[in-house]
Amino acid sequence: MEPKDKIVVFESKQVRRVWHNEEWWFAVVDVIEVLTESSNPSVYWRVLKKRLLDEGSNQTVTKCNGLKLKAADGKMRVTDCANTETLFRIIQSIPSPKAEPFKQWLAKVGYERIQEIENPELAAERARQYYRDLGYDEAWIDTRLKSIDTRGRLTDEWKDRGVKEGLEFSILTAEIAKATFGLAPSEHKKVKGLKNENLRDHMNPLELIFTMLGEETTRQEAVDRDALGFEENKEAAIDGGTAAGAALATYEEKTGKKVVSARNFKAQIAEAKQKQKLLDGESKEEIVE
Structure with missing residues (x-):
């Protein structure tokens, strides 16, 4: 479930953000514009990146991720984003009287997430209400x-077993899906007519159940064999997905019904958002895994 507020405001300036890997990531150029009032924050960021690299601050730059955010023209464009920790380091490199007030504001913006960490029931209820608002039963x-x-x-x-977030997570997830459904996530999305939408938010209950079975079996396999690193966890992922795939095949044989469906919830989501006056012209619903 992705929190809804993708734009926050500091001293009347908009700062775009996106929910990624269970935390907020902020558009670096927006932060630079706030702190420097530069007429061309993109150029400022390019120059600053080069200076940071020249000074040996490689990690600060490499920890920025290119994530899709809505640009001024209304299109989703890849934008350099940083989480709170990395953003603090970038701010330290920008001479600005607004630096300290902005840091305090940034900490406050993350308060809702802190509340959810301290009270998991609150996070679950917010997630439940989010999906209710989109018309799900x-x-x-x-x-x-x-x-x-x-x-x-x-x-x-x-994470505990040394698998790296990002590409390695994606590869292992695809291995589980291929072994479970006979389809990579990208292929599954094509079946459902999806592009940028989150696949799991368009799965039917059976697709979700067999996805869970594949992932939980994979976790158990990793624990049982004490898998360490990417390669060993890849083997666990394939075996976990294969077990789920066998269960799926048995279900389909016994019932004569197919688990994978072309149905999606795009029309339902659009209708629900219209009713709540939340539809802003976008046809793409982006929600985290």
Whole structure:
């Protein structure tokens, strides 16, 4: 579930942000514009990046991720973004009287997430309400929230076992999906007519259940064999997905029904957002795994 507020305001200046890897990431150029009032913050950032690299601050630059945010022309464009920790380091390199007030503001912006960490029930209820607002029924929401919990436990296990977030997570996820459904996530999205939408928010309950089975079995496999690093966890992912795939095949054989469906919830989401006056012209709904 992705928190809704993608734009926050500091001293009347908009700062775009996106929910990524369970934390807020902020558009670096927006922060630079706030702190420097530069007429061309993109150029300022290019120069600053070069200076940071020349000074040996490689990690500060490399920890910025290119994430899609809505640009001034209304299109989704890849933008350099930084999480709070990296943003603090960047701010230290920018001479500005607004630096300290901005740091305090940045900490306050993250307060809602801190509340959720301290009170997991609050996070779950916010997630439940989010999906209600998009028109999902309670049974589907229950299954989706369980799938989010299962996914979280798996990714936590991967982190503990030395798997790197980003590309390695994506590869392992694809291995589980291919072994479970016979489809990579990108292929599954094509079946459902999806592009930038989150696949799992358009799965039917059975697709979610078998996704959970593949991921939980993978986690158990990793624990049982004490898998360390990418390659060993890849083997666990394939075996976990294969077990789920066998269960799926048995279900389809016994019932004569296919699990994978071309159905998506795009029309439902659009209608729900129209009713709530939340539809802003975008046809792409972006929600985290």
